[in-house]
Amino acid sequence: MPYQKVKGGVCAPKEFYASAVAAGIKSPEMERLDLALIYSQEPCVSSGTFTTNRVKAAPVRVSQANLRKNEIRAIIANSGNANACTGIKGLQDARAMADLVAKPLKIRRREVGVCSTGVIGLPLPMERMTPHGEALVEGLKPSNGTKVAKAIMTSDTRHKQIAITTEIEGTEITIGACVKGAGMICPSMATMLCFVTTDARVSRACLEKCLLEAVESSFNRVTIDGDMSTNDTVLVLANGAAGGPNIHRRSKSCRQFCDALKWVLTELAKDIVRDGERVTKFVTVEVKGARTYLDAKKVAEAVAKSQLVKSSWNGNDPNWGRIIHAVGYSRAPIREELVDIYYEGLPACLGGLVAETPLEKLRAIAKKGSFRITIDLNLGKSDYKIYSSDLSPEYVDFNRSEYAYWNQARKEGTVG
Amino acid sequence: MPYQKVKGGVCAPKEFYASAVAAGIKSPEMERLDLALIYSQEPCVSSGTFTTNRVKAAPVRVSQANLRKNEIRAIIANSGNANACTGIKGLQDARAMADLVAKPLKIRRREVGVCSTGVIGLPLPMERMTPHGEALVEGLKPSNGTKVAKAIMTSDTRHKQIAITTEIEGTEITIGACVKGAGMICPSMATMLCFVTTDARVSRACLEKCLLEAVESSFNRVTIDGDMSTNDTVLVLANGAAGGPNIHRRSKSCRQFCDALKWVLTELAKDIVRDGERVTKFVTVEVKGARTYLDAKKVAEAVAKSQLVKSSWNGNDPNWGRIIHAVGYSRAPIREELVDIYYEGLPACLGGLVAETPLEKLRAIAKKGSFRITIDLNLGKSDYKIYSSDLSPEYVDFNRSEYAYWNQARKEGTVG
Numbered sequence: 001m002p003y004q005k006v007k008g009g010v011c012a013p014k015e016f017y018a019s020a021v022a023a024g025i026k027s028p029e030m031e032r033l034d035l036a037l038i039y040s041q042e043p044c045v046s047s048g049t050f051t052t053n054r055v056k057a058a059p060v061r062v063s064q065a066n067l068r069k070n071e072i073r074a075i076i077a078n079s080g081n082a083n084a085c086t087g088i089k090g091l092q093d094a095r096a097m098a099d100l101v102a103k104p105l106k107i108r109r110r111e112v113g114v115c116s117t118g119v120i121g122l123p124l125p126m127e128r129m130t131p132h133g134e135a136l137v138e139g140l141k142p143s144n145g146t147k148v149a150k151a152i153m154t155s156d157t158r159h160k161q162i163a164i165t166t167e168i169e170g171t172e173i174t175i176g177a178c179v180k181g182a183g184m185i186c187p188s189m190a191t192m193l194c195f196v197t198t199d200a201r202v203s204r205a206c207l208e209k210c211l212l213e214a215v216e217s218s219f220n221r222v223t224i225d226g227d228m229s230t231n232d233t234v235l236v237l238a239n240g241a242a243g244g245p246n247i248h249r250r251s252k253s254c255r256q257f258c259d260a261l262k263w264v265l266t267e268l269a270k271d272i273v274r275d276g277e278r279v280t281k282f283v284t285v286e287v288k289g290a291r292t293y294l295d296a297k298k299v300a301e302a303v304a305k306s307q308l309v310k311s312s313w314n315g316n317d318p319n320w321g322r323i324i325h326a327v328g329y330s331r332a333p334i335r336e337e338l339v340d341i342y343y344e345g346l347p348a349c350l351g352g353l354v355a356e357t358p359l360e361k362l363r364a365i366a367k368k369g370s371f372r373i374t375i376d377l378n379l380g381k382s383d384y385k386i387y388s389s390d391l392s393p394e395y396v397d398f399n400r401s402e403y404a405y406w407n408q409a410r411k412e413g414t415v416g
Numbered sequence: 417m418p419y420q421k422v423k424g425g426v427c428a429p430k431e432f433y434a435s436a437v438a439a440g441i442k443s444p445e446m447e448r449l450d451l452a453l454i455y456s457q458e459p460c461v462s463s464g465t466f467t468t469n470r471v472k473a474a475p476v477r478v479s480q481a482n483l484r485k486n487e488i489r490a491i492i493a494n495s496g497n498a499n500a501c502t503g504i505k506g507l508q509d510a511r512a513m514a515d516l517v518a519k520p521l522k523i524r525r526r527e528v529g530v531c532s533t534g535v536i537g538l539p540l541p542m543e544r545m546t547p548h549g550e551a552l553v554e555g556l557k558p559s560n561g562t563k564v565a566k567a568i569m570t571s572d573t574r575h576k577q578i579a580i581t582t583e584i585e586g587t588e589i590t591i592g593a594c595v596k597g598a599g600m601i602c603p604s605m606a607t608m609l610c611f612v613t614t615d616a617r618v619s620r621a622c623l624e625k626c627l628l629e630a631v632e633s634s635f636n637r638v639t640i641d642g643d644m645s646t647n648d649t650v651l652v653l654a655n656g657a658a659g660g661p662n663i664h665r666r667s668k669s670c671r672q673f674c675d676a677l678k679w680v681l682t683e684l685a686k687d688i689v690r691d692g693e694r695v696t697k698f699v700t701v702e703v704k705g706a707r708t709y710l711d712a713k714k715v716a717e718a719v720a721k722s723q724l725v726k727s728s729w730n731g732n733d734p735n736w737g738r739i740i741h742a743v744g745y746s747r748a749p750i751r752e753e754l755v756d757i758y759y760e761g762l763p764a765c766l767g768g769l770v771a772e773t774p775l776e777k778l779r780a781i782a783k784k785g786s787f788r789i790t791i792d793l794n795l796g797k798s799d800y801k802i803y804s805s806d807l808s809p810e811y812v813d814f815n816r817s818e819y820a821y822w823n824q825a826r827k828e829g830t831v832g
């Protein structure tokens with residue numbers, strides 16, 4: 001534990017406020033939080049990373065445009081509807097979402113980031129959201145971080161947030177964050193959204209660099225089946241309220257800030273895997289001895305996304321045959337006769353052949369809820385690590401049908 | 417039905433003989449056919465395509481080497497053990513398998529193709545196979561095609577074979593073939609093996625060209641999750657027993673032969689999907705209007721291999737949101753606002769937006785055992801087609817564990 005954890009999630013850093021309401025987007029009957037606002041009293045430096053899916057939801061387009069033009073200092077987010085595949089109307093709705101809070105906050109629309117998560121292809125129920133604009137702003141409190149984490153949940157079984165403090169060059173800074181959803185384990189309803197706040201006084205260049213680096217070694221290590229959602233978004237706001245000297249890009253302080261941000265996002269990324277839909281295993285796939293970083297990545301991704309490998313994890317099966325098979329089709333140049341495979345350090349396969357470790361010992365590891373598989377290609381010095389999960393019959397069952405969901409939405413009038 | 421079907425499978429063409437025995441590789445107790453031989457009385461022209469997995473089973477290496485050096489006229493194949501990840505011993509065993517029949521047939525070892533399918537990482541139980549060499553040769557009959565189709569089965573629920581006749585430039589020729597296993601739907605036990613025989617008098621150049629073309633438009637259209645086995649093999653033997661003029665590569669006759677071969681392999685490829693493990697749907701994914709062939713292929717593969725899309729098929733869910741989502745992350749350059757998606761010609765999505773077709777009509781199509789999805793990118797003139805299947809909870813359950821299988825193998829002494 002290299003950092004000190006504190007409470008408060010996105011409201012832990014100084015001068016950050018939040019609120020959330022139940023607007024009836026997720027369900028008109030039940031009182032479930034589904035519309036949230038994060039706001040910094042101070043102007044912010046901001047950055048974001050977005051889905052690379054060519055089908056991009058309207059809120060993604062709006063947030064990207066806003067970040068290109070200036071700094072954002074507020075985020076409005078809803079769950080229950082993704083506002084994706086909704087055309088011109090969707091863009092208008094996303095902008096209207098920003099307006100909902102920009103006016104009462106007396107800031108410009110383009111200072112608001114917009115995020116949505118939920119079903120694809122249905123228009124946002126604006127008539128349910130509009131009445132809540134002022135209430136959201138009036139409800140802003142420095143104690144509402146958890147409410148935001150809850151309001152963005154869809155198929156998540158628990159809310160996920162974290163906050164830490166650390167000292168950078170004599171100034172204590174705080175980083176807070178919340179996340180929802182799942183990368184590799186997502187249904188189309190389960191976009192990955194992550195909001196990060198910090199009171200560090202950081203330059204935009206440093207913030208952008210740190211965010212890219214942190215996302216690459218956290219969320220990109222779990223979003224591995226290519227099933228990248230139309231709405232995936234990470235937004236970070238830094239309001240400088242902690243004071244101290246400005247953190248510039250090529251400084252030791254920036255390196256320290258990057259490390260802290262990376263640690264925070266990696267914790268949340270692991271939380272996402274652990275909370276994956278019907279997941280029973282947390283498996284770390286570690287590739288060593290690759291010729292290049294990209295080779296190591298290819299091998300790790302091929303193994304961690306193989307349906308057969310993931311099914312075997314669900315069955316507590318230390319099946320190295322399926323692993324080496326995935327190593328072979330990964331398109332990385334490997335040499336079968338050099339491949340070693342270990343379960344928690346115990347060899348299952350050495351030089352491409354079955355090792356002498358008794359099957360029962362490997363089986364005991366594969367039975368655990370969390371274990372580590374190491375694949376050593378013995379070709380070079382590059383490595384890569386991925387956090388993965390098993391594939392369960394229950395996952396497939398869970399994801400068999402959104403039809404019920406749609407039908408419900410139509411009945412409720414969420415669809416025109 | 418452009419060709420006339422005939423009986424006999426790989427023995428339908430003239431001068432082809434086959435036999436199969438229960439050697440106890442699959443199961444020492446039960447009498448299950450697991451060792452087979454195909455033999456042409458006449459010398460053959462031959463060709464093969466093999467797995468591109470960098471982890472290649474020993475029999476694949478041996479067959480490749482034999483085809484490089486000369487023509488093969490016999491194939492020995494076993495099920496129950498893949499002879500993969502078995503090192504030098506595996507290569508010795510694969511060569512010994514060829515010897516088993518080469519000696520009694522009085523042909524050279526290098527004239528024999530060798531194939532294995534089954535578990536990975538265990539040595540071949542040679543002591544069970546060796547006693548059957550002469551019996552295999554003595555049992556050769558022109559009526560044993562079906563026995564071969566049965567002997568190569570592993571998780572297949574039924575044997576799969578076909579034979580047709582057609583006239584090429586006045587000569588009636590016959591093509592016979594059998595296949596086992598599954599591409600996209602395979603466990604590591606379910607390699608795809610396909611043996612093709614023909615009495616056409618065809619040049620090696622024509623045969624090679626036709627085989628590549630036919631495999632590209634058949635098996636490569638179902639082997640789409642990258643889960644390419646260590647053992648996948650297609651072998652074709654042409655003995656010329658039908659007579660007639662030699663079919664040269666750049667002739668009209670070669671074109672006719674290609675078409676026939678393509679038709680045969682496409683029928684078998686579809687059979688593989690239909691017989692996939694715990695499969696309930698046969699879905700044709702058709703991409704049109706792509707800028708390039710590769711773009712069309714990327715989109716079709718992204719859709720057909722998406723866990724979420726395949727789960728929704730299992731649930732009878734006409735979920736075009738998940739489809740366009742996969743189209744978006746396929747890495748093909750697409751424009752969301754131009755994408756149309758149809759179920760059996762009925763629009764579900766037009767220009768990236770929900771179409772007006774009543775959900776119930778789409779649902780009725782998605783409920784069928786077999787349906788076609790068309791994705792029109794409206795960008796160009798290239799297209800691509802894939803035959804796919806759903807992903808069922810039962811598939812995952814079925815593939816959870818080979819541990820039981822291994823343990824059994826150890827008890828039975830199949831493992832040293």
